[in-house]
Amino acid sequence: QKEVEQDPGPLSVPEGAIVSLNCTYSNSAFQYFMWYRQYSRKGPELLMYTYSSGNKEDGRFTAQVDKSSKYISLFIRDSQPSDSATYLCAMSAVQGGKLIFGQGTELSVKP
Amino acid sequence: EAQVTQNPRYLITVTGKKLTVTCSQNMNHEYMSWYRQDPGLGLRQIYYSMNVEVTDKGDVPEGYKVSRKEKRNFPLILESPSPNQTSLYFCASSLSSGADTQYFGPGTRLTVL
Numbered sequence: 001q002k003e004v005e006q007d008p009g010p011l012s013v014p015e016g017a018i019v020s021l022n023c024t025y026s027n028s029a030f031q032y033f034m035w036y037r038q039y040s041r042k043g044p045e046l047l048m049y050t051y052s053s054g055n056k057e058d059g060r061f062t063a064q065v066d067k068s069s070k071y072i073s074l075f076i077r078d079s080q081p082s083d084s085a086t087y088l089c090a091m092s093a094v095q096g097g098k099l100i101f102g103q104g105t106e107l108s109v110k111p
Numbered sequence: 112e113a114q115v116t117q118n119p120r121y122l123i124t125v126t127g128k129k130l131t132v133t134c135s136q137n138m139n140h141e142y143m144s145w146y147r148q149d150p151g152l153g154l155r156q157i158y159y160s161m162n163v164e165v166t167d168k169g170d171v172p173e174g175y176k177v178s179r180k181e182k183r184n185f186p187l188i189l190e191s192p193s194p195n196q197t198s199l200y201f202c203a204s205s206l207s208s209g210a211d212t213q214y215f216g217p218g219t220r221l222t223v224l
């Protein structure tokens with residue numbers, strides 16, 4: 001079993017839709033949770049970072065962590081065609097330690 | 112411009128021929144890391160370094176070596192490449208730890224025949 005599971009998609013939504021992306025994990029020691037966005041032929045870029053449980057909001061993006069369920073989510077409101085990319089979750093047990101990524105979900109937002 | 116550079120961007124080589132992929136950052140970052148990205152497997156961390164002369168294994172270190180003699184450089188060495196090391200490689204750096212914003216390089220696509 002992988003430490004981090006993420007549905008690879010692809011996920012296709014119409015412009016303006018609310019998008020929900022999710023990851024589950026098995027290692028209860030994970031405390032640092034991140035979401036990265038990767039455009040085609042580019043390196044990933046950090047979107048959201050959350051420590052321990054709770055919510056974090058940044059513009060149209062909201063990250064949620066539920067440690068009791070070992071489940072993290074990224075919500076995108078009012079999705080735009082420019083949001084079309086692969087979204088990867090990542091997590092680590094200690095700050096600066098080994099980072100484990102999900103396999104990424106490919107998202108396509110249609111105009 | 113703040114950036115992470117990798118060279119070469121594309122490389123085709125043969126089994127057993129030693130190669131080095133260079134990584135350099137100009138942001139005075141302490142933390143640097145190497146990843147490989149494969150279809151269906153996502154990004155997997157190979158090695159990381161929290162500072163000069165400090166390196167540690169990631170998830171898939173077998174067949175790779177790294178060194179961190181200077182803060183700005185973190186080369187990835189494949190002593191005897193094999194076809195299962197054909198992949199897309201990314202170098203990344205961040206100010207102090209993996210939880211900080213990691214800046215990724217443009218990637219190196221390696222094919223081992």
